[in-house]
Amino acid sequence: xxxxxxxxxxxxxxxxxxxxxxxxxxxxxxxxxxxxxxxxxxxxxxxxxxxxxxxxxxxxxxxxxxxxxxxxxxxxxxxxxxxxxxxxxxxxxxxxxxxxxxxxxxxxxxxxxxxxxxxxxxxxxxxxxxxxxxxxxxxxxxxxxxxxxxxxxxxxxxxx
Numbered sequence: 232x233x234x235x236x237x238x239x240x241x242x243x244x245x246x247x248x249x250x251x252x253x254x255x256x257x258x259x260x261x262x263x264x265x266x267x268x269x270x271x272x273x274x275x276x277x278x279x280x281x282x283x284x285x286x287x288x289x290x291x292x293x294x295x296x297x298x299x300x301x302x303x304x305x306x307x308x309x310x311x312x313x314x315x316x317x318x319x320x321x322x323x324x325x326x327x328x329x330x331x332x333x334x335x336x337x338x339x340x341x342x343x344x345x346x347x348x349x350x351x352x353x354x355x356x357x358x359x360x361x362x363x364x365x366x367x368x369x370x371x372x373x374x375x376x377x378x379x380x381x382x383x384x385x386x387x388x389x390x391x
Contacts, residue, residue: 249369251309252376254278259380261307265318271309280309315376324348325379329371332364342368344375348382 252260254273271282310318319325327346333339341364365371 248280250311251280252312252315253373254280254307254309256315256373256376256380257307257309259384260310260315260318263380263383264322265308265310265315267308267310267314267318269308269310269314272306273309275305275307312372312376319376319379319383323379323383325382327375327379329368329375331368339366341366342371344371344378346375346379346382348379 251257251271257265257273269283271280273280316327325346325348327344329342329344332341332343343364365374
């Protein structure tokens with residue numbers, strides 16, 4: 232019984248890792264100033280994902296979170312996908328959506344993304360870089376996040 236539970240826990244932990252943005256995205260967000268409370272972090276040297284701790288000591292089951300100030304210099308925060316997108320929306324005014332598409336010639340379902348950049352409703356720029364689409368939702372999500380980060384990096388270079 233214990234052996235079976237242990238095996239299930241290993242599979243669950245592997246699946247949970249996909250809920251966090253990859254190391255390269257976490258690093259790029261860190262350089263843009265991301266410092267929201269996270270329940271995991273990466274190490275610079277191994278790019279290994281580690282959790283902060285299961286729960287706090289109050290007994291109410293709250294997750295232990297960390298921010299940059301809590302970590303040593305060789306660690307970076309590992310946000311969940313939704314945390315990254317929420318931060319980009321709140322801090323940099325980027326909104327996005329991922330939609331499914333049907334390619335009639337091959338009868339294939341795929342995904343594409345579109346994001347909006349702007350500070351006022353009248354000042355939005357629509358960016359749609361994924362006309363051809365992606366085979367999986369996760370691939371579209373990753374490419375969308377990369378595109379938004381690149382857009383912000385380019386804007387920062389222009390401002391410098």
